[in-house]
Amino acid sequence: MGNDESSTVEYEVADGMAWVWFNRPDKKNALSRKLNRQMLRVLDGLEFRDDVGVLVLAGRGDAWCAGMDLREYFREPEAEGFEAIRRSQMESYGWMSRLRNFEKVTIAMVHGWCFGGAYSPLYACDLAYCSDDAVFGLSEINWGILPGGGASKVVVDLMPLRDAMYHALMGENLTGAEAAAVRLVNESVPAEALETRVREVAATLLEKNWATLKATKRAIRATRLMEYDAALDYQVRAQEALMYIDETRGRQEAMKQFLDDKTFKPGLGAYSKRSD
Numbered sequence: 001m002g003n004d005e006s007s008t009v010e011y012e013v014a015d016g017m018a019w020v021w022f023n024r025p026d027k028k029n030a031l032s033r034k035l036n037r038q039m040l041r042v043l044d045g046l047e048f049r050d051d052v053g054v055l056v057l058a059g060r061g062d063a064w065c066a067g068m069d070l071r072e073y074f075r076e077p078e079a080e081g082f083e084a085i086r087r088s089q090m091e092s093y094g095w096m097s098r099l100r101n102f103e104k105v106t107i108a109m110v111h112g113w114c115f116g117g118a119y120s121p122l123y124a125c126d127l128a129y130c131s132d133d134a135v136f137g138l139s140e141i142n143w144g145i146l147p148g149g150g151a152s153k154v155v156v157d158l159m160p161l162r163d164a165m166y167h168a169l170m171g172e173n174l175t176g177a178e179a180a181a182v183r184l185v186n187e188s189v190p191a192e193a194l195e196t197r198v199r200e201v202a203a204t205l206l207e208k209n210w211a212t213l214k215a216t217k218r219a220i221r222a223t224r225l226m227e228y229d230a231a232l233d234y235q236v237r238a239q240e241a242l243m244y245i246d247e248t249r250g251r252q253e254a255m256k257q258f259l260d261d262k263t264f265k266p267g268l269g270a271y272s273k274r275s276d
């Protein structure tokens with residue numbers, strides 16, 4: 001299963017949600033060159049669809065993703081030469097960058113293993129939920145390499161420094177609950193409740209203004225490393241642009257429902273996208 005390039009990734013769209021699955025269950029969904037190429041095609045096809053408001057990244061079988069396929073991603077390109085190594089890297093980093101900057105909100109739904117190279121798509125997703133019995137690991141230190149491919153950056157960005165350093169240096173695994181405690185994921189829930197929880201979050205997001213969701217996720221990612229004045233200027237300009245980009249005139253409709261109709265309170269939920 002998942003050996004043909006087109007079958008390494010599966011997806012379906014329903015109720016505004018695009019469900020995308022790593023589909024190499026016999027390899028714990030390890031990231032091969034074929035999967036990396038196919039994932040980019042899938043993201044290309046989904047990104048600008050009008051019926052997609054949220055993308056959920058999941059995994060078939062008993063693992064989310066075991067990281068890079070050591071044979072197909074490392075050994076085979078190394079045997080083929082420098083050009084193959086660089087091409088393999090670009091294919092991998094290409095779809096992960098695309099996911100990080102995806103036009104819609106993205107959610108990682110993690111069960112089973114999430115190791116090494118899988119930290120990059122985990123980070124690329126805007127939100128992440130996992131099962132309590134998930135297993136997160138940076139095992140690179142145990143076999144003589146550093147956690148590269150963005151993994152070191154991921155733990156430094158998401159985790160407190162002492163936790164990130166311990167995780168990278170010791171090579172010890174984290175449970176889902178431990179991953180949530182150090183902020184690798186938003187929340188850890190019992191395995192049987194994971195999909196339900198992700199659907200709840202996705203459904204809540206879909207009730208909101210989709211143009212504003214996109215602008216907000218971009219503002220959060222873009223301003224994280226900016227100084228305050230630069231971030232302030234970015235957000236002012238982004239809000240001005242949103243007023244022109246949002247064809248639904250969501251801001252005006254929300255103010256009408258709050259100020260005139262008295263049917264909406266911002267602190268208690270989203271405005272109705274269908275005007276009375």
